[in-house]
Amino acid sequence: MRLGIxxxxxxxxxAAVVDGQVRAVDFDGAAQFRTTVWFPDVMRDADQFELDDAMASQVDQLVEGFTRDARASGRSRSAQAMRSEAIRIVRREWMEARMREPASSTTLLQNAVYGDAALDAYFIEEEGNLVQSPKSMLGYQLHPRARQTIAGIAAHILEHIRLTASRQFGEPVRTAMLGRPVQFRSSIGDAGNEQALGILREAALQAGFDAVEFLEEPAAAAMAHHAASQQRHEVVVVDIGGGTTDIAHASVGGAQPPQVHRAWGIPRGGTDIDLALSLTAYMPLFGRGITRVPNHHYVEAAMVQDMPRQREFRTHKYDEVDAPYGPRLAALQEASNTSRLYREVEGCKIALSSQDEHNSPLYFIERALQITTPAPVLDDAAAGYLRELNTLLAQVRQDIGHDPxxxxxxxGMSRAPYLRAAAAAAFPGAELVIGDASFGVVAGLAHAAAAALPA
Ligand SMILES: Nc1ncnc2c1ncn2[C@@H]1O[C@H](COP(=O)(O)OP(=O)(O)OP(=O)(O)O)[C@@H](O)[C@H]1O
Ligand SMILES: [Mg+2]
Structure with missing residues (x-):
């Protein structure tokens, strides 16, 4: 079983291709889940796994086998490496056996909650650790400890996916084709891409995969479009996500295999619009532009994906800031409130795609506080991203030299009419085809996994 992730x-x-059909993995009744995870207490990683006597002797047997294999093949492997490999295998089998038991016991054993349920758990418990969008941190300058934490979080999410897929398809899933953006979000330039791929590879191994390969996300979406096209034609695929915007130029459809000619990408996406909307529409309620609180405090509060910034925001003191702003900032510092505010901001961005105004109740800050945002405010907040998107689209059009x-x-962001319109306007001679906003990339990854990976 080869999985596209x-x-x-x-x-x-x-998703995976089963009997020639793409089958989505079902996560609690949905074909996707929010990349959010909540840990009630300290996160346990694979190395901290505790062996009982039976498992310990299984590990010893595996190590003996590895030692024999190494000797026979003349390869030298350290005792430590062989033991880690054996623990990884025993732990994986233990996790897979647990997965066949009722869901409640696995949730307990895994010690983590995923998706929207993670936000709910955090809002109810108001403690533990909430991690949102860890992908956006993979290319950042990270201390070794932070790198290990991010890898551990990614491993938990990938293991959740692997085990859910294994249960659904009735067999252990151990190989995967992972999507990757053309450019990861990075604070260290191009080195961010290598670091991100390294962390994902490490995480996949920890999660129990034996083999993973990567495919650029827009190339994957082109595969999905190929599978759905009778006639051979040229296409420009535009994938607008939360963190990155990725484009591929490809020839697809008909009997010939799909051919991806080139890919482009910028590390910008929906979360950049969220940040701008938060700063311009919501943060003035907390005194931005009115008080002398520095702007970076508001940026820290708004960027819920950035764990160091979130921690930093909670260290500030607002006793001296006049009411109502000081008390509101102090309320925003309370455990789950930046995440609650972010949920309102994102909801506002989505609503204003199709409505003239949107109301957010902010009772968690102040009992009667609310804000009504008219649609033109979103136009302003999205202007910076839209400029970057238009520059990218113009570059692609120029590089290709003609309309596909x-x-x-x-x-997900391709649901926004203003972004669809930008993509269409950049290639005036092309037909605009609206793909499945949530499933285009993963369907292509499933096809690519089925074609390329060992079973
Ligand atoms: N109806 C909508 N209108 C506007 N934006 C939307 C809508 N639905 C979802 N979005 C936005 O789409 C983005 C998520 O898209 P998607 O699920 O494709 O991202 P992703 O694949 O997780 O991210 P990436 O590919 O960048 O790693 C979010 O910013 C979300 O707010
Ligand atoms: Mg995506």
């Missing part, structure tokens, strides 16, 4: 900034999905037959849009 879309480990997205905002949402995760997985089709411009195919996918990714």
């Amino acid at each position: 879309d480990f997205g900034t905002s949402n995760c999905a997985a 037959a089709v411009v195919f849009v996918t990714g």
Whole structure:
């Protein structure tokens, strides 16, 4: 069983080709879940797994086998490496056996909650650790400890996906094709891409996969469009996600295999619009532009994906800031409130795609506090991202030198009419095809996994 995995900034999905058909992995009744995880207490990683006597002797047997194999093949392997490998295998089998038991016991054993349920758990418990969009941190300058934590979080999410897929398909899933953006979000330039791939590889291994490969996300979406196209044609695929915007130029459809000519990407997406909307529409309620609280405090509060910034925001003191702003900032510092505010901001961005105004109740800050945001405010907040998108689209049009037959849009942000319109306008001679916003990339990854990976 070869799985396609879309480990997205905002949402995760997985699918496999079974009997020639793409089958989505079902996560509590949905084909995707929010890339959010909550740990009630300290996160346990694979190395901290506790062996009982039976498992310990299984590990010893595996190590003996590895030692024999190494000797026979003349390869030298350290005792430590062989023991880690054996523990990984025993732990994986133990997890898979637990997965066949009722869900409640696995949740307890895994010690983590995923998706929207993670937010709810955090809101109810008001403690523990909430991690949102860990993908956006993979390319950042990370201390070794932070790198290990991020890898551990990614491993938990990938293991959740692997075990859910294994249960659904009735067999252990151990190989995967993972999507990757053309450019990861990075604070260290191009080195961020290598670091991100390294962390994902490490995480996949910890999660019990034996083999993973990567495919650029827009190339994957082109595979899905290929599978659905009778006639051969040229396409520009535009995948607008939460963290990145990725484009591929490909020839697809008909009997020939799909051919991806080139890919482009910028590390910008829906979360950049969320940040701008938060700063311009919501943060003035907390005194931004009115008080002398520095702007970076508001940026820290708004960026819920950035764990160091979130921690930093909670260290500030607002006793001296005049009411109502000081008390509101202090309320925003309370455990889950930046996440609650972010949920309102994102909801506002989505609502204003199709409505003239949107109301957010902010009772968690102040009992009667609420804010009504008219649609033109979103136009302003989205302007910076839209400029970058238009520059990218113009570059792609120039590099290709002509309009393709089709411009195919996918990714959650492609639901926004103003972004669809931008993609269409960049290629005026092309037909605009609206792909499945949530499923385009993962369907292509499933096809690519079926074609490329060992079973
Ligand atoms: N109806 C909508 N209108 C506007 N934006 C939307 C809508 N639905 C979802 N979004 C936005 O789409 C983004 C998520 O898209 P998607 O699920 O494709 O991202 P992702 O694959 O997780 O991220 P990436 O590919 O960048 O890693 C979020 O920013 C979300 O707010
Ligand atoms: Mg995506």
